Amino acid sequence: MKSYPYPFLNPPSFKWNKGVDIIEPKVHEWIQTIEYNEEVDWKKVDAAIVGIPLSRSSISASAASENPDAIRRAWKFFYPYNIDYDIDLTSLNIVDIGDVKQHVTNISICHQNIMAAMEMMRKTHPNVLPLAVGGDHSITAMLVKGWKNVHAHEEVGILQFDTHFDLRDLRSDGPSNGTPIRNLIESKVIKGENVYNIGLHGFFNAKSLKSYATEVGVNYVTLKQARAYGIEQTVQRALDELNKKVDTIYVTVDMDVLDMGIAPGAPASSPGGMRTDELFEAVCRAGKAKKVKAMDIVCLDPTKDFADATVKAGVHVMLSFLTGFKQRNDER
Template sequence: MEGSFVSNYPYPLLKRPPFSWDRDENIAEPKVHEWIQTLPVNHDVNWENYDISILGIPLSRSSISASAASENPEAMRREWKSFTTYNIDYDIDLRDLSVVDLGDVKQHVTDIALCHQNITDAMVAMRHHHPHLLPIMLGGDHSITAMLVKGWKKAHANAKIGILQFDTHFDLRDVNEFGPANGTPIRNLIESEIIEGKHVYNIGLHGFFNAKSLKDYADECGLNYTTLREARKQGIEHVVKRAIDELSKQVDTIYLTVDMDVLDITAGPGAPAATPGGMRTDELFDAVYIAGQSDKVKAMDIVCLDPHKDQANSTVKAGVHVMLSFLSGYVNRSSEKSSVR
């Protein structure tokens, strides 16, 4: 039962993680669940001890189609036990990074608007309490991205924000028709004047899964997008590096959003809107690794993963791999990397 401390933990909009793993400080080669920390109970928090924060956002009632993406944060936490901190692809060990699991943003059972407000307020609180930490958010459906970016803008009013989006879809559906849902976050941010269309770079569009009217809207807004077919022709690494380079010259902050439906349906069966012809897992892992290396990438979310639709936890494991691949890139940032303030 929640006591007064927990209700204010570590600021009122958050709930402690739904469970915690036993953590042995003396393990020489920890698994991820033995490495990621949780905050001590009834003790003051020294935020300077941490580099990265993880925050769960268990919301999927705002999905246009039925989804249990709200269950993803807990599912990803349970899969941490399947991974070590060592990445043999790059000969990188993450164990020297100090990562803290903050738990979840409080959600209301039926009031989606209140849930969204809590998400925005939680981002503001994170930027207030520990602005030097790089936040990684585990969604939840894609509606949360608009709320998180709005929170960042509220905390950093003068910051110019760009979006790097790995997605099968534009997510530019009409907010007036669908509301602040999982199909509208990018349009929501553009029409709220939080971001400019020209500061959005979408990589991964393919096939028959976007209406022509959405492409027309993207073109009108000056949105930058590269289809997966074209990205493969040019080389996905090249396309991602170019997007980051161009964004870095225009904005102060790049917000990375990874919609797991960017994966091919065979690789991501747990993404409710996964389709044939999407990315391979290795392509996505490479893409987020590159993004992690950029000092301008100051926040990340992973969204639209429904563990109830998954097969053999393959998509959940891919989601954890995305998070760890991004952190592998983060480790490779220069020793004089800029603060995320």
């Protein structure tokens, strides 16, 4: 009996009732699922969506664990066609492989399972792009560690869209949603100089974290600076610099990078954050980069959302990234 993706992972908790002979599918009719004992030709799959329903490691109370299913339920509102670019995504073969198993009380076991899931994905289908839907930001450290465990000789860089550095001290905050980047740096999985953070703003980072970022060489661009230079140009410059230094670029999108008026479902969103159009263009540009090989979307709590505004923004982020990914594939 095969063990991957099931029972190694949990299948999606629900599946859409898909119609037949649909000429113009919506996203929920386009993204595929896998039957329990189905054999999959992974060579024909472009990207695998994996849910990571973990929020126990959040510094503040969060139900980000509910986000993977909230994102899935919102697919019905979208078509896989981007009118801004006149790009139809349906030629991409996207599979929802379900959720990483989580322990009821033990965060360490949850994190081990997340690492193991990335390891299994890289071993089973190394040419399929992992697209993780969290969950809180602690999952990023575990996913990157899992990647590095399989690709030990690769240099990995991080392109981070975030209001925060996420460089809090592990001695006081542990492997939480406030420490993933520091966790990766101090465990020597990545180098500080290979981290590019775009979106910092306002009064939401302690000065000591800026000092630590400078000390370890983290590259950061405040939102004010990025807007002055141009969001897309700022992202492209980060990608160009990373391209010279690393083998793999991992993109992590913390939804609290958005303004709190736009993203009420991101618990740590704040005044003065990004607009959705800026984030959509940023991740589209990232998706086009050849060395971008994995992505996650984190820190979205659907129980705090209003009219699904943040959840829908999260789906839009995913589809915008896939728009860039489609452009990349078309240029091969």
